[in-house]
Amino acid sequence: MxxxxxxxxxxxxxxxxxxxxxxxxxxxxxxxxxxxxxxxxxxxxxxxxxxxxxxxxxxxxxxxxxxxxxxxxxxxxxxxxxxxxxxxxxxxxxxxxxxxxxxxxxxxxxxxxTEFWWDALERICLQSPHLPDKLILGQQDEIWNIGKADNGNTLNPLDLYLKLCDMVRKMPSTQHQAFIESLEVWANNANKRPEYFxxxxxxxxxxxxxxxxxxxxxxxxxxxxxxxxxxxxxxxxxxxxxxxxxxxxxxxxxxxxxxxxxxxxxxxxxxxxxxxxxxxxxxxxxxxxxxxxxxxxxxxxxxxxxxxxxxxxxxxxx
Ligand SMILES: [Zn+2]
Missing domain, CATH: 3.20.20.370 (Glycoside hydrolase/deacetylase)
Structure with a gap:
């Protein structure tokens, strides 16, 4: 004692x-x-x-x-x-x-x-001029609605970013590149930023x-x-x-x-x-x-x- x-x-x-x-x-x-x-x-x-x-x-x-x-x-x-x-x-x-x-x-x-995956996701989610209003993940089994307002049915870009970070953190690194590339196509934003290298x-x-x-x-x-x-x-x-x-x-x-x-x-x-x-x-x-x-x-x-x-x-x- x-x-x-x-x-x-x-x-x-x-x-x-x-x-x-x-x-x-x-x-x-x-x-x-x-x-x-x-x-x-x-x-x-x-x-x-x-x-x-x-x-x-x-x-x-x-x-x-x-x-x-x-x-x-x-x-x-x-x-x-x-x-x-x-x-x-x-x-x-x-x-x-x-x-x-x-x-x-x-x-x-x-x-x-290339950028780290968390920086690439930040560029895609927060720096893309126009994000599509739907993101379909996997075999069409998950559909996320993207919007500016956070009204319960849509994810705002920051929440989208945080959810995607959570997903990528759990993936083995061999899957990162393909996943990021598919999102770059989705957001039409593949311009990697040299200041993030x-x-x-x-x-x-x-x-x-x-x-x-x-x-x-x-x-x-x-x-x-x-x-x-x-x-x-x-x-x-x-x-x-x-x-x-x-x-x-x-x-x-x-x-x-x-x-x-x-x-x-x-x-x-x-x-x-x-x-x-x-x-x-x-x-x-x-x-x-x-x-x-x-x-x-x-x-x-x-x-x-x-x-x-x-x-x-x-x-x-x-
Ligand atoms: Zn670190």
Whole structure:
């Protein structure tokens, strides 16, 4: 009884660190998942971060696996998905402010002239000049009515987008392309947007040549891992690690779970994969007691300096 009370008291006052999760540094027309921070706001965030102790993931590994002491106001910066704007907009600003960062890269997308499925769906549902008023799925067994008004019988474009995201997330990656292409034909909108493409091999190598930056794994095709079997997960995780190892010539020690998702199978795969730390999307601070395979991260939105500083201060204060 007293032991558990002491533990709770100790935990309440344990020093807190936070890991920040960025995706794009850009100004998209629409952003249903709040994934983009514009370059002006991103620079404001970096100025705020100069008052913090920003560490690399290697230093975070020392804290969480080798029990190094955690300094006050510890923050780590991460980017998911390897968007091209990370190279064009974020890299030079991170260098300007001398802020270390890690980039988690889904390897199937590297150098491809294509959008991720969630971005392609956003273009189709939210950026098409005219959507047809019916979408027939499968063997004519499901018909969705599409309309501007949300009157119960029709789906508005945003709800359509969210329903389609739900469907694609459950599909094996081999089915993605055909499904997206059929929707592009349906919406008469197949104009892929280069600003949504990812970094190519040369850019990734340039990024990792800086001591400020670390490349981490994010599987091959970015599946929501808990929807899939142990074998499927293992192939995705190990395939992504092997590709990056070969490309960079370095060991790959860190992983971010796509969409934050992991289950017991995922956790069983990690010990033999060489992965030291794995990151979720659970919005929480960490302490020295945090599970090294479930490190929480805060998604950073397109906030101005004051809003960013307000959140950061709240998350970290013990
Ligand atoms: Zn991701």
């Amino acid at each position: 007293l032991g558990s009370l002491l533990y709770r008291v100790k935990n309440k006052f344990a020093r807190r660190g936070v890991v920040l999760m960025y995706h794009r540094i850009a100004k998209p027309l629409s952003d249903p998942w709040d994934l983009a921070v514009n370059p002006k706001h991103f620079e404001e965030h970096l100025k705020v971060l100069k008052a913090y102790n920003v560490i690399s993931v290697d230093e975070l590994a020392d804290i969480l696996t080798r029990k190094s002491k955690m300094p006050a106001k510890t923050v780590a910066v991460t980017f998911d998905d390897g968007y091209h704007d990370n190279y064009l907009a974020a890299k030079s600003l991170l260098e300007k402010y001398d802020i270390p960062a890690s980039f988690f890269i889904p390897t199937d997308a590297i150098g491809k002239q 990812t970094m190519d091999q040369k850019e990734l190598l340039d990024l990792q040549s800086s001591p400020l930056f670390t490349i981490g794994a994010h599987t091959m095709t970015h599946p929501y891992l808990p929807y899939f079997s142990y074998e499927y997960q293992k192939n995705e995780i190990q395939g992504g690690i092997n590709f990056l190892k070969e490309l960079t010539g370095n060991s790959i020690n860190y992983l971010a779970y796509p969409h934050g998702g992991h289950n017991q199978d995922t956790l069983a795969i990690l010990p033999d994969s060489g992965i030291e730390l794995a990151f979720t999307t659970h919005a929480q601070h960490f302490t020295t007691d945090t599970n090294k395979y479930a490190i929480p991260r805060f998604q950073i939105k397109n906030w101005d300096a004051a809003t960013f500083a307000f959140h950061l201060n709240n998350w970290i204060k013990s």
